[in-house]
Amino acid sequence: MPITHETIDDTAHVGIDGELTIYTVAELAGALLSQMGAAPRLELDLSQVTEMDGAGLQLLAVIQREAGVAGTALSVTGQSQAVMQALQLCRSAAL
Amino acid sequence: MSINLDQALQTFIVEARELLQAMEQSLLQLESDPGDQDAIGAIFRAAHTIKGSAGLFGLASIVGFTHIVEDVLDRLRDGSVAVDAALIALLLKCGDHMLELIDVVASRGETPTPATLERGETLREALSDYQPLRTATADVVPAAVHDDTGADVLWHISLRFGVDVFRNGMDPLSFLRYLDTLGQMVQVTTLTDSIPALEHWDPESCYLGFEIDLRSTASHATLNEVFDFVRDDCDVRIRAVDETPESSVAIGSDLIAQVEPGLAPASPQRQPANSEAKTRDGSYVRVNADKLDELINLVGELVIASAGASLLARSCNNDPLQEATSTVSGLVEEILDGALHLRMIPIGDTFNRFRRVVRDVSQELGKDIELIISGAETELDKTVVEKIGDPLMHLLRNAMDHGIESADARRAAGKSSKGHLSLNAYHDSGSIVIEIADDGAGLNRDRILEKAQERGLVASGAVLTDQEVYNLIFEAGFSTAEAVTNLSGRGVGMDVVKRNITLLRGTVDLDSRPGQGTVVRIRLPLTLAIINGFLVGIDQSTYVIPLDMVQECVELDERQRQSSRDQGYLDLRGEVLPLVDLRDHFSHEGPAARRQNVVVVRYAEHKAGLVVDDLHGEFQTVIKPLGKLFGALRGISGSTILGSGAVALILDVPALLNQIVQLEARTAQAPQSPPLVAR
Numbered sequence: 223m224p225i226t227h228e229t230i231d232d233t234a235h236v237g238i239d240g241e242l243t244i245y246t247v248a249e250l251a252g253a254l255l256s257q258m259g260a261a262p263r264l265e266l267d268l269s270q271v272t273e274m275d276g277a278g279l280q281l282l283a284v285i286q287r288e289a290g291v292a293g294t295a296l297s298v299t300g301q302s303q304a305v306m307q308a309l310q311l312c313r314s315a316a317l
Numbered sequence: 318m319s320i321n322l323d324q325a326l327q328t329f330i331v332e333a334r335e336l337l338q339a340m341e342q343s344l345l346q347l348e349s350d351p352g353d354q355d356a357i358g359a360i361f362r363a364a365h366t367i368k369g370s371a372g373l374f375g376l377a378s379i380v381g382f383t384h385i386v387e388d389v390l391d392r393l394r395d396g397s398v399a400v401d402a403a404l405i406a407l408l409l410k411c412g413d414h415m416l417e418l419i420d421v422v423a424s425r426g427e428t429p430t431p432a433t434l435e436r437g438e439t440l441r442e443a444l445s446d447y448q449p450l451r452t453a454t455a456d457v458v459p460a461a462v463h464d465d466t467g468a469d470v471l472w473h474i475s476l477r478f479g480v481d482v483f484r485n486g487m488d489p490l491s492f493l494r495y496l497d498t499l500g501q502m503v504q505v506t507t508l509t510d511s512i513p514a515l516e517h518w519d520p521e522s523c524y525l526g527f528e529i530d531l532r533s534t535a536s537h538a539t540l541n542e543v544f545d546f547v548r549d550d551c552d553v554r555i556r557a558v559d560e561t562p563e564s565s566v567a568i569g570s571d572l573i574a575q576v577e578p579g580l581a582p583a584s585p586q587r588q589p590a591n592s593e594a595k596t597r598d599g600s601y602v603r604v605n606a607d608k609l610d611e612l613i614n615l616v617g618e619l620v621i622a623s624a625g626a627s628l629l630a631r632s633c634n635n636d637p638l639q640e641a642t643s644t645v646s647g648l649v650e651e652i653l654d655g656a657l658h659l660r661m662i663p664i665g666d667t668f669n670r671f672r673r674v675v676r677d678v679s680q681e682l683g684k685d686i687e688l689i690i691s692g693a694e695t696e697l698d699k700t701v702v703e704k705i706g707d708p709l710m711h712l713l714r715n716a717m718d719h720g721i722e723s724a725d726a727r728r729a730a731g732k733s734s735k736g737h738l739s740l741n742a743y744h745d746s747g748s749i750v751i752e753i754a755d756d757g758a759g760l761n762r763d764r765i766l767e768k769a770q771e772r773g774l775v776a777s778g779a780v781l782t783d784q785e786v787y788n789l790i791f792e793a794g795f796s797t798a799e800a801v802t803n804l805s806g807r808g809v810g811m812d813v814v815k816r817n818i819t820l821l822r823g824t825v826d827l828d829s830r831p832g833q834g835t836v837v838r839i840r841l842p843l844t845l846a847i848i849n850g851f852l853v854g855i856d857q858s859t860y861v862i863p864l865d866m867v868q869e870c871v872e873l874d875e876r877q878r879q880s881s882r883d884q885g886y887l888d889l890r891g892e893v894l895p896l897v898d899l900r901d902h903f904s905h906e907g908p909a910a911r912r913q914n915v916v917v918v919r920y921a922e923h924k925a926g927l928v929v930d931d932l933h934g935e936f937q938t939v940i941k942p943l944g945k946l947f948g949a950l951r952g953i954s955g956s957t958i959l960g961s962g963a964v965a966l967i968l969d970v971p972a973l974l975n976q977i978v979q980l981e982a983r984t985a986q987a988p989q990s991p992p993l994v995a996r
Contacts, residue, residue, distance in 0.1 A: 276525055287509070
């Protein structure tokens with residue numbers, strides 16, 4: 223799974239390259255959620271996401287919730303067209 | 318992809334036709350029992366399923382029309398419209414129209430003819446009488462196309478997706494996307510509170526819910542349809558929002574409690590339809606008829622090959638080998654039976670089709686006729702079933718038109734004013750018998766005889782039995798309409814009926830009692846491909862007699878031989894048994910064998926003895942039709958290949974017996990000769 227991961231100072235930068243759909247969520251969830259709490263700040267780069275569906279949306283919601291639980295400061299640094307459209311559709315501008 | 322879609326469309330067409338037939342059955346059932354809730358449910362489900370699948374293929378004309386029908390059915394179901402004859406007649410016509418629309422799709426999507434469209438319009442108008450006034454205007458417009466006529470309504474849609482939605486290949490977002498095209502989504506709230514804690518969360522399960530405010534002109538039903546494919550997995554609630562300030566405040570709070578009681582049951586009620594369809598899909602596999610034919614052909618060859626193998630084994634004097642081949646042939650026989658059974662379908666479906674015909678024709682004629690069906694579970698070969706429909710239809714129409722008298726005439730004759738028509742099927746000595754009986758006036762024997770003599774079909778002064786006279790109406794050239802008024806056809810004579818049945822290797826005969834009615838009996842072979850044969854030998858040649866027709870075998874001793882040769886019949890335990898000497902019949906030269914045997918065969922009510930040299934026993938026979946060159950051969954119905962590779966001819970017993978019967982008819986005029994046919 224094309225997922226880039228680097229930690230600079232106290233910020234974990236995570237980039238997802240490819241689909242954010244039912245086909246990839248299981249893997250992504252495993253990779254992302256295990257990172258949770260490792261660094262005080264998490265930057266999520268979604269600019270390379272090619273496709274996103276309801277399962278992807280759910281994953282983002284879970285990441286957001288878990289970040290809150292773990293006290294990690296979550297920020298999304300980039301959104302691809304696909305992500306923007308999906309979020310716009312369900313008016314979840316919160317991320 | 319396009320090929321797959323095409324296949325899916327074919328499946329849709331086949332299924333829609335079946336559903337329409339089921340719908341018709343249920344409508345007729347409803348007509349006889351107006352309180353039957355099951356029938357109403359079945360009709361509704363049929364219409365609903367057709368609409369749903371048609372929507373999948375974007376067949377707007379079908380969806381639009383079916384939607385209106387479904388609307389009326391829905392009202393029928395909740396009791397706001399009562400069942401009456403007019404409504405049933407209308408719904409039957411709607412079914413016909415839907416079939417017409419589906420046929421248009423089947424014939425490669427040409428647009429419906431203006432006449433079809435006009436009929437659709439008329440039906441729509443008629444249906445609108447049964448719709449509530451308010452929705453009548455909004456719903457008459459096909460629902461699949463946007464209902465622009467309706468006013469803007471603010472709908473509140475509450476969705477709770479089930480955990481398996483993702484796994485079932487559906488994406489909740491696509492529903493939102495579709496809703497977005499139906500109107501303006503004013504507000505969307507994504508609900509994620511039901512996502513469980515991390516350790517219990519499966520990223521591939523769906524825990525999403527949405528609260529959507531949609532401003533749209535679409536009707537409730539149209540919105541409801543959007544979720545047809547996910548209904549099993551999703552809790553959908555749709556309601557119109559009353560746009561007064563107080564209630565819009567309430568939207569945010571507990572939605573489920575606010576759902577209008579009238580709309581809530583819609584989803585649970587539709588689920589049974591889905592589950593029923595699923596169980597049905599589970600128990601049947603659709604197989605292409607060609608594949609089945611190929612299989613049966615192969616099994617036929619297998620039978621021949623296995624017969625050859627066991628013949629060889631027998632000549633080897635090798636016991637284990639013989640044992641092995643006999644096990645194989647036992648299994649082959651079972652496979653054969655199984656393969657043939659695959660092609661066997663109950664005749665009930667064909668019979669049930671006639672309910673509608675009887676209903677329509679009897680109304681057309683102004684007669685009250687009831688159709689009684691029995692033996693619907695009797696099975697016969699698919700090809701036979703397909704081809705017997707038309708002849709049966711003609712016979713039924715004839716019986717209704719000319720057999721059963723008008724109500725007045727019936728009362729005058731002291732019968733109940735309701736006419737009865739019965740269709741019955743049963744198995745009898747390797748064939749299936751279909752009886753069409755009416756309790757009408759019966760045939761006019763004198764008129765038929767008179768007409769036949771006029772036409773030169775019967776010599777004047779000939780003495781014929783009643784049955785022979787009645788069967789004259791199957792003769793070609795026995796022109797119907799002007800000939801015998803109480804048995805005229807509708808453009809198709811009885812001779813065509815007879816010819817069609819003969820082509821199926823069947824026979825038809827008729828019995829009638831004046832004032833009591835007429836029975837037409839059709840006798841058909843169960844299958845066209847393979848028969849159980851009985852092998853007999855004359856000189857070096859082998860003949861096959863269909864085993865089902867063989868009753869017994871008798872040795873012909875010297876004394877009997879002399880007398881039977883002179884008289885042409887045999888005294889079989891006091892019964893007169895006419896004999897056919899096959900050696901003479903097929904012009905075998907050379908002296909008769911030292912010992913001769915008689916095979917007693919029976920077909921319908923005729924019995925005769927066939928004189929042969931040797932009896933070889935049973936043999937599974939794959940019928941190979943004779944070439945056109947031999948079409949004129951009488952007494953032979955086909956050929957087969959024996960295990961040894963030799964060709965054996967299959968005797969056409971019905972034709973042979975028929976010859977004797979004719980012979981009897983001729984000789985019966987000469988008073989000195991005894992009757993030849995034992996009945």
